[in-house]
Every structure is written in C-alpha cells, then in structure tokens.
Amino acid sequence: MYFTYNYEKSILFIIMSKDNKGMNEEEDPAKQLLKTIRIYYENKFGHISNEEFANEIGITKGIFDRYMYRDSPIFDSLKGSALEKIVRNIFEKISTGTSWIDEKAFIDILSKYIGDEKNYVRENNLNRTPIGNQILEWINRKYKEENTSYSTLDFIKDIIYQLNIHHNELSILLGKESRYLDDLKQRIRNPNHINHQPNFKFSLEDLEILEKNLIEKYSEQAHSSLITIKRFKSMNKDLKEYSGQQYHIYHPNLQAHHFNVIDTKEKAYWLGFLCADGYISKTRIGRLGIKLSSKDIEHLIKFCKNIGLNQQSIREREEIVEYKGKMVTYQIAEIDFWCKPLYDDLKRLKFKEFPKLSSDNLYLAWLLGLYDGDGFQGKTMVCSASYSLLTKIKQKFNIEYEVRDYYFNEELGYHLRYNEENCNNKNVKFFYILTLGSHIFYEMMNNFENSLKRKRRTFRKSQ
Numbered sequence: 303m304y305f306t307y308n309y310e311k312s313i314l315f316i317i318m319s320k321d322n323k324g325m326n327e328e329e330d331p332a333k334q335l336l337k338t339i340r341i342y343y344e345n346k347f348g349h350i351s352n353e354e355f356a357n358e359i360g361i362t363k364g365i366f367d368r369y370m371y372r373d374s375p376i377f378d379s380l381k382g383s384a385l386e387k388i389v390r391n392i393f394e395k396i397s398t399g400t401s402w403i404d405e406k407a408f409i410d411i412l413s414k415y416i417g418d419e420k421n422y423v424r425e426n427n428l429n430r431t432p433i434g435n436q437i438l439e440w441i442n443r444k445y446k447e448e449n450t451s452y453s454t455l456d457f458i459k460d461i462i463y464q465l466n467i468h469h470n471e472l473s474i475l476l477g478k479e480s481r482y483l484d485d486l487k488q489r490i491r492n493p494n495h496i497n498h499q500p501n502f503k504f505s506l507e508d509l510e511i512l513e514k515n516l517i518e519k520y521s522e523q524a525h526s527s528l529i530t531i532k533r534f535k536s537m538n539k540d541l542k543e544y545s546g547q548q549y550h551i552y553h554p555n556l557q558a559h560h561f562n563v564i565d566t567k568e569k570a571y572w573l574g575f576l577c578a579d580g581y582i583s584k585t586r587i588g589r590l591g592i593k594l595s596s597k598d599i600e601h602l603i604k605f606c607k608n609i610g611l612n613q614q615s616i617r618e619r620e621e622i623v624e625y626k627g628k629m630v631t632y633q634i635a636e637i638d639f640w641c642k643p644l645y646d647d648l649k650r651l652k653f654k655e656f657p658k659l660s661s662d663n664l665y666l667a668w669l670l671g672l673y674d675g676d677g678f679q680g681k682t683m684v685c686s687a688s689y690s691l692l693t694k695i696k697q698k699f700n701i702e703y704e705v706r707d708y709y710f711n712e713e714l715g716y717h718l719r720y721n722e723e724n725c726n727n728k729n730v731k732f733f734y735i736l737t738l739g740s741h742i743f744y745e746m747m748n749n750f751e752n753s754l755k756r757k758r759r760t761f762r763k764s765q
Contacts, residue, residue: 331418332369338411346402360391390463452537454503455490458483464526477511507544549641555610558643561651564659567667567750572605574668576653578675588645591638599635601754615639656694665698666749674754682738692736703737
C-alpha cells in the first residue's frame with residue numbers, strides 16, 4: 303500500500319536534520335513532528351491556519367497549540383491518544399488516496415519522532431516511557447500489507463473512534479445490552495475472569511446486525527465502519543456464524559447449510575427421509591435428529607457421511623413402550639444434535655410438508671426418501687399422519703389409488719379400515735395410507751440407487 307511520493311527526497315532530509323539551522327535544536331520531538339507534517343501539507347495546498355490544520359490531522363486547535371506554543375521548555379511528548387488520532391486520520395486518508403503525504407514518507411517521519419522521543423527522554427532523565435514505539439507497532443499491525451491479524455479489541459477501538467461514540471452505544475448497535483462491551487473487554491483481558499475468553503471474536507450474525515444498524519442510523523457516515531467490518535471478516539476466517547455456536551467443535555466437517563438449496567437428488571432423498579423419520583425441537587432452537595430401528599443403523603451412518611456429521615454422535619439405546627398390555631423393549635439407533643443453520647433451513651423448507659422442488663427427478667428422490675422412512679417393505683404403500691401430504695403426492699404423480707384411512711391394531715397386528723369399533727379401541731392407532739403402484743415405485747427406484755437396501759429387495763407387483 304504505497305502511494306506516489308510527490309516531493310523531493312531532499313526535503314525530508316532537510317526537514318528532519320538536526321543540523322538544519324532553520325530548525326531550533328531545542329524544540330522537542332512533538333513540535334518537530336507537527337511542523338514537519340504541516341510543511342508537507344503546505345507544500346501541496348499552500349498556507350493553512352492552525353485551526354484548519356489541526357482539524358485536518360484530527361485533533362483540536364487547543365491540543366495543537368499546546369505542543370506548538372507552550373511556554374515551558376520541558377519536553378511534553380504527544381499523549382498516546384493525540385498521536386493515535388493523528389496517525390489514524392492520516393493513514394485513513396492514505397488508504398483512500400486522499401492524503402497529502404505518502405505512506406513511506408509518513409512512516410519515516412514517525413520513525414524519526416520515535417527515535418528523538420527516546421533520546422530526549424534518556425538525555426533529560428525524564429521519568430516517563432516513550433509511547434512512539436506502540437504507535438509504530440499499531441501501524442504495522444493495522445495498515446501494512448503483511449498484517450495477518452486483527453483482534454476484537456482493536457476492532458472495537460476502531461469502530462468507536464470512527465463513529466465517535468461510547469462503548470454503551472456500540473453495544474446497542476450490536477443488538478446487546480448497554481454494558482455488553484464493558485463486560486466483554488473484561489472477559490478478554492482479565493485471565494482471572496470466570497468466563498475468560500482471550501480469543502473472543504464476534505460472530506457473523508453479530509456483524510450483520512451491526513452493519514444493518516449502522517446503515518439505518520448513520521447512512522453514508524457509516525462508510526468507514528462498514529469497511530472496517532469487512533476487514534475484520536476477511537482477516538478472521540474462523541468467525542462463527544452465530545453467538546453460542548458449538549456444532550463446529552463436535553462436528554468440524556458438518557455441512558451446516560447442506561439443505562439450504564435442494565439441488566441434487568441426494569439432498570432431495572434425505573429431505574424426504576427426514577420428512578418421515580426426522581424431527582426438530584419445538585422448544586430448543588437448533589436441536590434436531592433422526593430416530594430409527596437399530597436394524598437400520600447403517601443407513602444412519604450413510605446420512606452422517608452425507609452431511610459431514612460426526613458418526614460418534616450415533617447412539618444406540620433401548621426404548622420401552624407398552625404393547626398388548628405389556629412393556630416391550632425396542633432397540634433404537636438415534637442421532638440428536640445441535641446445529642442452528644441446519645435447523646433453520648429445515649424449518650424454512652417446512653420439511654414435514656410436501657416440498658417445492660425444481661424437477662421431477664428431485665421429486666422422485668424425495669418420494670423414495672419418504673418411502674424408506676414410512677413405506678412398507680415388500681409393498682408400494684407409504685403411510686403418514688398427514689392426509690394433506692399424501693394427497694399432494696397423489697396429485698403430483700397422478701396416482702390412481704385413493705388416500706385411505708387406516709388403523710393398526712396392536713392386538714391383531716394388521717391394518718384395518720375405519721369403523722366405529724376400531725375408533726373406540728385404545729389399541730388402535732390411526733394414520734393414512736397411499737398405494738403408489740408399481741409404475742411409480744420402479745420409477746423412483748431407478749431414479750436414485752443409494753437408498754435403504756432392505757426396501758429395495760422385495761416387491762409384490764400386486765401392491
């Protein structure tokens with residue numbers, strides 16, 4: 303990030319030389335710095351008043367006058383905040399190509415100031431620590447091309463400076479309580495804090511909220527801050543998608559947006575399977591899973607591989623239910639995990655309903671996934687608690703068979719049509735059935751091969 307140097311190199315040498323008779327050797331480094339950069343400005347634009355120049359470099363006329371015209375001969379170094387304001391202001395102008403001095407010349411001037419500051423402090427045995435080196439390190443970290451890091455504390459400081467606001471105002475712009483940033487800085491800095499997080503970074507969701515609020519409140523004045531946010535994102539590739547995100551810790555390969563767009567037969571198949579056997583929590587946002595019989599655990603492993611879910615999350619357990627008046631134990635294979643983006647996508651897709659897909663092949667793959675979850679092995683029938691879902695399948699695929707009311711009697715172990723006796727029998731469970739027919743069955747099987755194996759083996763042509 304170097305810009306054209308419009309001045310003779312000899313000017314810099316003359317201005318910064320202690321042997322120059324035009325420069326009072328007793329002047330301290332702070333005054334020399336201000337005089338030097340002012341000469342650069344006036345070389346390009348002509349004479350400027352003290353007040354106008356102070357405003358140009360980002361400080362008040364009072365601060366400028368303090369260093370230029372004080373009576374005391376004792377060295378008074380530029381306070382950290384004043385020097386930082388000057389450096390920020392000039393470097394921001396350099397970065398946008400509107401400065402009257404190029405980067406190399408300005409850094410040379412600052413390096414000279416830092417050296418003079420150290421010498422002045424040492425020679426006069428002053429009890430103070432030179433602050434110039436901190437500023438130069440800050441420049442190297444923030445502005446140089448080789449810079450590879452941008453901390454959260456620096457980011458907060460930059461936004462506050464650009465907008466000239468307090469921590470509590472920025473907290474509100476982030477969508478948090480007013481004391482949020484004060485508490486956050488303690489968590490980052492204090493190793494004894496109970497929630498110490500030295501490497502804390504804002505999430506993409508936090509930054510999106512900040513961007514939106516900045517645009518609404520500051521409009522064009524938010525331009526510099528929006529660039530700063532973009533820079534924070536680009537220099538921190540590991541930002542979480544949302545606050546409290548944990549799935550990446552346990553499932554580092556999880557494709558959190560796998561179902562954002564259903565554009566492949568494999569995605570459509572698993573969306574259908576989730577329609578049959580998947581669930582999302584109604585009370586805990588971000589929690590979802592699948593529960594199957596243990597005999598289909600290999601299919602659950604296949605699902606995990608498909609979306610990048612850690613297979614260690616598969617849990618086999620016993621589930622005890624009442625059957626024919628007795629407590630019966632079933633072997634269950636289940637995944638139950640947290641991933642807000644996946645949860646949000648499934649909720650947006652209304653995955654328990656008939657989907658909106660872009661092609662017949664995707665619909666066939668989806669139907670096969672639904673069949674593998676809620677279809678009858680050896681038959682072409684698929685069942686559901688939703689009459690609407692099966693009706694839309696019938697309409698989409700022009701199926702000749704009707705959607706039927708069915709009951710499963712736990713005592714008799716088979717399906718019965720509706721009648722009053724069944725309705726009053728507590729052992730009878732109600733659902734709907736649609737027979738797909740052999741044509742649709744073979745079509746969906748041929749359309750997608752990577753389905754549940756045990757349901758591909760047998761088929762009765764009469765069903």
